[in-house]
Amino acid sequence: MPTGVAMRDARERLFDAAERVLLRDGPSALTSRAVTAEAGCAKGVLHRHFADFDAFLAELVRDRVRRIEGRGAALRASAGTGDLVGRLADELTDLFESVAVAIVGLVTSRDGLRARLRRERPIGVPLLTDAAGVLASYLAAERDLGRLAPDADVDVVAPTLIGAAHLLFADRTGPPPDADAVRRTVAAVVGGVVREG
Template sequence: MAIQDVRAQLFDAAERVLLRDGAEALTSRAVTTEAGCAKGVLHRHFADFDTFLAELVLDRVGRIAERAAALRSAAGSGSVVAHLTDALMGLFSPVAVSMVGLITFRDALRARLRAAGQPGIPVLTQAAAMITDYLGRERELGRIAADADVDTLALTLIGTGHLLFAGRDEGPPGTADVCKVVTSVVTGVLTES
């Protein structure tokens, strides 16, 4: 019996293993067992397990581009703090936080991602670029001070956001907690409330 959309099935299975058991438990056998297929299926579609993991990360990083477009189109409307809060809540899903752990856990994966043109730590790098772009657009529209350093603001939001979401046994922080962080970071540069 042919498996429909093998890549998606294997990627989804890898995410479940990663979320449930952590980066150290993510093996080709664990992924294929979770996907309900033979181990050879993964190796028919990917040169090796690190290639599989790199393509998984690149696939998931590609989803940030969709979020970035939506966030950029929101510039000029609503609340800057609310938009940034929503963006961080969406960016730091349990899967994204686990992916960051996976990338830092596996040296070979980081090397492959760099070879594929992914600088820094993928997910965090793209998230920072997304926030920088949005803040830059808000600055162009005059809702953020003209002299605001949007690159530093974005790095501060992403770094603080990651720390806020990572390593929490009790689940992700609430919207109010994230809003408090965003407010403390951007209040000094907002030109309107």
């Protein structure tokens, strides 16, 4: 992009470019130059909006966490309706077919980024921990409606679902698991607490 030409929605454009680089080439290829080249803009655009590259990456992670949290309200609103196991399988598939697995790899591979995020989130892996929180809230709503056992520990079930699904989707170079494999995994994790017919 020529110097002096305004770029609309620069942050979103840079975030989308970073995701494409991350998904295509992996965390080690994610540099400020790679992101700006993918976005079709000058390197200075990134530094005009962010203090440094780790600040950019931290905001990318935060933005993707906000997206997950935004989906949480709709998920909670769906409590009491439909197939609980199927809904969980769909949510986990949507999460892990997105950029989530690649972002987890990014966070674990960059010490500076991890340290920056730890100031806000001292426990867990950002994005995955947040997704577990969203699932726990949904499961609590289902428990309150009687579709889960009253003693179901949703704060254990939710991260167990995240961990099991992460293992299914972790190999970003191979084909994703089929829908039946995800559903079977969810059913195995929640089988002891589901009370629906």
